Amino acid sequence: MNFVLSEFQLQLEDSVRRFARKELPAIGKWMEETAEPSPPELVRQFADMGWLGMNLPVEYGGQGAQPIDALIVLEELAKISPAAAFPVFESCFGPILAICHFGPIALRELLVPKVVAGEHMISVSMSEPQAGSALTELTTKAVRVDGGWRLSGQKRWCSGAGHAEGYVVYCRMSEAPGAKGIGAVYVERDTQGFSFGKQESLMGFRGIPSADMYFDDVFVPEHHVVVESGGFTSMMRAFNLERCANATMGLGVAQGAFDYALEYVQDRRQFGKPIIDFQAVQIRIADMAVRLDAARLLIRRAATSLQDGFPSVRDSSMAKCFSNEVIREIAGNALQIMGAYGYSKEYPIEQRLRDAWGWGIAGGAIDIQKVNIAAEIVGRRFDQRR
Structure with a gap:
């Protein structure tokens, strides 16, 4: 199984990363301070870049891109601001996905073009x-x-x-x-x-x-x-792909925290040298990097091992469960490395710690994912009512 990104995907990743680093820091900070949703001009930019509903079917206005392409976009945006990335999350992996697969054609034709154009969330x-x-x-x-x-x-x-x-x-x-x-x-x-x-x-x-x-x-x-x-059971199949998006939003938060902490440990000096020269810091950085890569690989396995357009419950639940757990750990380690600077609202790490905790609740709690995984392993559902 090959998880190496194609040339197109690498170019996509680079273009989104450059956009996010330039355009999102100020917007993300404003959204955090005001609790206001994404401004309309940002949503229009996403639409102009072709990122809204990019994995939705071409016949209804989307680009027909692969789910992993949309996840690449989502991670790069979420590294800077998951709130700013939310319109992409909803347009690619929200309920519009279920409408596209299971809803009547008239409803697809009515709604998908509006979502892709940024006119409807x-x-x-x-x-x-x-x-x-x-x-x-x-x-x-x-x-x-x-x-x-x-x-x-x-x-x-x-x-x-x-x-x-x-x-x-x-x-x-x-x-x-x-x-x-x-x-x-x-x-x-x-x-x-x-x-x-x-x-x-x-x-x-x-x-x-x-x-x-x-x-x-x-x-x-x-x-x-x-x-x-x-139709509930069919609709929940689309939710398997939403789990991958949830995991990716969290992954972006964790990767953003790691990137900030990595820069900090190379600049911050104590006892006459950068703190990255201390073995304890090196080990913590290595642990964070390993967990980030492991989470990303689980997500990409789920997003590329599709059955009739959707990941399996097992693969998607494993990806979400692991990602949700490690992003809390990574955000906490980033804060600990930075000490008082990490705890200060003047720096972005404390926000990432708060956001990291939420993804293990939203879209199905971590323990629910573990119940799903166990059910898939033993081959039967567990009746929680008995």
């Missing part, structure tokens, strides 16, 4: 107050009516809530138990009866909006049904 709405890891216990419900469906319920922890123009809402669409009764519908932000709670104030992820969402008898037309009851 679409976020996923899954978790509820009593349904997070136990997602099949969600209670948000869609009831069939003349011409469509009526949607009622509450959602929580939706990244992009209040900012995105549209939402793919997982909901119960029949009386069938568990996953068999769950489907998904698409809801526009300004739909009557659809409202948002106050914006969450999170430890990290500043610049990535999050809020409760309320559906009060919201009408959803028939052509906005992504999948009907029973």
Whole structure:
């Protein structure tokens, strides 16, 4: 199995890296300080560069690029600012991916060109107050009516809530138990009866909006049904690729922390010499580098070993689990190496430590990934309810 990047991919990586280093530091700092989402002019730049939805099908406006190409772009942007990279994350690996694979053609034709052009961001709405890891216990419900469906319920922890123009809402669409009764519908932000709670104030992820969402008898037309009851399992296949993107966002955070710390240890002098000359620092730097490469290789294995366009649960869960764990360690080591400078808000490491912790919660907690991995190893699912 060859993980060496092609000439095109190396050029892509270099061009994104140069763009990110030039354009994103000031924007990322502004987003961190204000908690405001990506400014429209940045999203337009991403669209002009061809990075929004670059792996979506050509027939619907995308470029048809490989998932790993989009992950290369995502990592380079996230090295500087994961919040600034979020529109690329959503446009390449968010719910629009599920729409492209499982939604009706009319919905694909309506939404994908808008996403690629930077005119629309679409976020996923899954978790509820009593349904997070136990997602099949969600209670948000869609009831069939003349011409469509009526949607009622509450959602929580939706990244992009209040900012995105549209939402793919997982909901119960029949009386069938568990996953068999769950489907998904698409809801526009300004739909009557659809409202948002106050914006969450999170430890990290500043610049990535999050809020409760309320559906009060919201009408959803028939052509906005992504999948009907029973389509939940198919939709979750797209989530395997989203896990790779989650892992890559974290990887970018960790690589950015490592790069900053590596420069610091070569400049910082103690006892008359750069601190990189001390063996303890050398060992810590080496450990960080090994873990970064291991995480990247697991992600790329998952992203290139596709089955019908998606990674396996095993590969994607391993990539996310390992990446989520090591980025916390790497960000913590970077802060420790820098001492008081790492702990100061004047420098970017403390932000990376806060952001690193979030990726092991978002998109399925670390321990949930380990349950998935164990299930794949033994060849059966574990019923957590018994």
